[in-house]
Amino acid sequence: MTAFFNYFGEGFLHFLAYLGELVELVWETLGSIFRGRIRWSLTLHQILEIGFRSQMVVIVTGAFTGAVFAAQIFFQFRSLGMESAVGPVVAVALFRELGPVLTGLMVAGRVGAAMSAEIGTMNVTQQIAALRALAVHPVDYLVVPRTLAMMISMPLLVAECVFCGIFAGYFAAVRFLGVTGSYYMVNTLKFTQMQDIFMALYKGVVFGFLIVFISCHQGLHAKDGAVGVGKGTTEAVVVSSLAILISNFFLTMTLNIIFPAGHHG
């Protein structure tokens, strides 16, 4: 019994220590940004890496999710004679939940893994120590550009994902399932509010933060050579993904107060 509590107590303490390290990293990064220690060329390079090169995977994810979601909603709503409501349901679901979450998960898999592996390898091959020895703070050089790039890229990627989803949903519903195109579009526009768009972008930024700090932290704390880097990379993806899914619930609940769902007039 004591062993049981010891085991979970220790796990909890490790978790607290981990959170402490994350907060420290966030603090150091924000401090560095406010001190103006920003390397714009590295930031641009990261925008290319994080934003530009993630478009394909985000577009495909958004499009096929939008299409399949439209089809399923259509099958359910047809029996109620509500085919014209497919558009707004798809749009609102994409804006509020599917768009940001799926983009977050895909970016965590693609970019989070790369960040953790790259920084982790630099760490175990002494390149981080070399940075420090050359009087360059690793957070300034590695984490700040990635954070800024993520903040800029994520909202755009989420927007891309959502719009491709809506377009693919339209295509599936109108072309394949025979919903009237004009109804679909008019209802989509009528029932989609500014607050849905804000929510999508806001969630995108938060998920971007989670990915970048969790992944950079894993990289900066990688040890034990190649095995450690591999383990850190896996953990970066798993922890980021879980953090996105869990925080999404709480974001939905709290943001719904600021950006209430539903059509108001």
Added chain:
Amino acid sequence: MVEASPKPFIEVRNLRQQFGSQEILRGVNLTVFKGETLVLLGRSGGGKSVFLRHLIGLIKPVSGEIFVDGEEITHLNERQLEPIRIKVGMLFQDGALFDSMDVYDNVAFPLREHGQTDEKKIQDDVMHALELVNMLGHETKMPVNLSGGMRKRVALARAIINHPACILYDEPTAGLDPIVSDSINRLIRRLQRQLHMTSIVVTHDMTSTYHIADRVALLHEGKERFYGTLDDLKNSTDTVVQDFVLGRSYDKAE
């Protein structure tokens, strides 16, 4: 080479370090004088590299004091250490070159990071540094395509390009052929003579030691067992020191 009244550049007092329950350093005291080369000898895994890392604050000691150019550094944080790290350069054991950059960008890195924007000036300095380490013509190569010795020489160019007052060498000749080792030894000597750089060289290479040392220290079981000039080293009667110098080992079973 030893001046009449040399001033200390680095002073270490009672430095202790442990990882887990293993004590690596058990109260090391050491002084390095301005413009001198101190060779730090010791067995592999004896904490020499760990000791060296303390001197620019890459590792915080459990206790003890480190003075660099008169300033106590063990209480400084990462950002406060930056001026110290500009003053004291370090050559890592395997070079630790940035593998995402070619040779040129690696050597130019400290210049660009510390505010140099004039590319013409950067190019002149990089070429000069590469010439000094005999690596001209390899500018566009990536670190993965270099041999161990070449990587060390490029790393040395990167370490000296900002003209630090002192350089810490972590096993500069380990794993190199005798010819390349000799060229690195000559380079260390030359940097000291021409640029009056203070140097600490961690090694277990005795040939190298005789070639470059002004003073020698031997780290044994976490403490400095010997500290003195090359003559003192030769005349030492301590068996631990003599075993190391002559490369003697004892089979416990005998």
